[in-house]
Amino acid sequence: AQSVAQPEDQVNVAEGNPLTVKCTYSVSGNPYLFWYVQYPNRGLQFLLKYITGDNLVKGSYGFEAEFNKSQTSFHLKKPSALVSDSALYFCAVRPRSGGYQKVTFGTGTKLQVIP
Amino acid sequence: DTAVSQTPKYLVTQMGNDKSIKCEQNLGHDTMYWYKQDSKKFLKIMFSYNNKELIINETVPNRFSPKSPDKAHLNLHINSLELGDSAVYFCASSSSGLAGGPDEQYFGPGTRLTVT
DSSP: OOEEEOOOSEEEEETTSOEEEOOEEEOSSSEEEEEEEEOTTSOEEEEEEEOSSOSEEEOGGGOEEEEETTTTEEEEEESSOOGGGOEEEEEEEEEOSSSOOOOEEOOOEEEEEEO | OOSEEEEOSEEEEOTTOOEEEEEEEOSOOSEEEEEEEOTTOOEEEEEEEETTEEEEEOSOOTTEEEEEEETTEEEEEEOSOOGGGOEEEEEEEEOOOTTTOOOOOEEOOOEEEEEO
16 A cells, blocks of 8 residues: 655744755555645645656746655755745655556645744 | 636535535546545545546545536535534546656645534
8 A cells, every 4th residue: 555654744944944845655666756735725736746757856836856766755845945835735646557546645744934 | 717616615514414515627637536634634535536437436434425427527425414524625636647647636725514
């Protein structure tokens, strides 16, 4: 069975500082990996995804994530945090095997950017 | 211009009642989903439809019955509502993207269900 772990319930970072939101996964074979963001009282919004190729994936709003196969991780990063980045972030994984496969979401990490 | 819309946005009802939530997407996607987000913000898939066919059916009480009349619509009917059904229910859609890898999901704004 696939699973996603987001070890930090909350991450606090000062505005302008780099941020990292951690994600590790467990799935058979190579995964498809995603990051989504949820602002208060809104649905989730897609940020970026890893399919294949370059381990560093760039996404929306200046976010990027690095796929590390040996550590089974897909950490979300941004060089300089903005107050408006404060939100709930979800990592998600889907097996690469054929056919329809469900996407499993992590438990979410609340990012608080302090002015 | 709304990509994925849900109605109603809020639903307050009493235990034992039956209610429905409707979802529509105008993105031309062939796959739609229902998710439940609980008070701790945990997100769990309930159902998924591809081209009106049920493809994912998680361990959900049979009081929950999805229905997809066409590719653009996915409704969720809930019978005999219980207190534990209180949550935010999200509809989402995507292209199946089986050839080149999965496409990302687009989420609706959610329906906040409160059962009293």
